[in-house]
Amino acid sequence: TQRTLVLLKPDAVRRGLTGEIISRIERKAGWRITALELRALGQETLEQHYGEHQGKPFYEPLVEFMSSGPVVALIVEGERVIEGLRALAGPTDPIAAAPGSIRGDYGVIVRENLIHASDSEESAEREVKIFFPGRA
Numbered sequence: 001t002q003r004t005l006v007l008l009k010p011d012a013v014r015r016g017l018t019g020e021i022i023s024r025i026e027r028k029a030g031w032r033i034t035a036l037e038l039r040a041l042g043q044e045t046l047e048q049h050y051g052e053h054q055g056k057p058f059y060e061p062l063v064e065f066m067s068s069g070p071v072v073a074l075i076v077e078g079e080r081v082i083e084g085l086r087a088l089a090g091p092t093d094p095i096a097a098a099p100g101s102i103r104g105d106y107g108v109i110v111r112e113n114l115i116h117a118s119d120s121e122e123s124a125e126r127e128v129k130i131f132f133p134g135r136a
C-alpha cells in the first residue's frame, strides 16, 4: 500500500470546493485520509515543494499563487493511491483534462488547477516530510 501528499490549492479553498474534492477522495473505496490540515504556506516550504521548477518561467507566478491564501494539505493512503489521485486530478492543464476529473470539472487555467498530488513514491515521501514532518 502507498501514501501520497495532496494539496487543495488556494483557488479550491477560495471557491469553496474543498468539501467536494475531499468527498471524491473519500468515495474511492480502499483509500483513507490519514492527515488533514488547513494552512498558509511560506516561501521556504514552497521552495522545498516546487524546487524542481525553480528557474522555469512559471515558477515565480506559481509560488505567488500558492501563497495567495491557505491550502488544505492531506495524506491519503491506499492501494495505488499515487497513480489514482493523479487520475482523479486529471492533467495539469484543465483545458486538456477530461470531464469527471477534478481539473476537468472545475479547473480554469493551468496555474489555478485546484489540486496537487505527488507524482511518484519518491516525491510522495519527500513531500510528506515537508508538510507533515511528524509523519515521516
Ligand code: GTP
Pocket: 053, 058, 062, 091, 092, 110, 111, 112, 113, 115, 116, 117, 118, 119
Ligand atoms: P502539481 O501537482 O501542482 O505539481 O501539478 P503537476 O504535477 O500536474 O504539474 P507540474 O509539477 O509540472 O507543475 C506544477 C504546477 O506548476 C502546475 O500544477 C501548474 O499550476 C504550474 N505549471 C506547470 N506548467 C505550467 C506552465 O506551462 N505554465 C504555467 N503558467 N503554469 C504551469
Ligand code: MG
Pocket: 119
Ligand atoms: Mg508536480
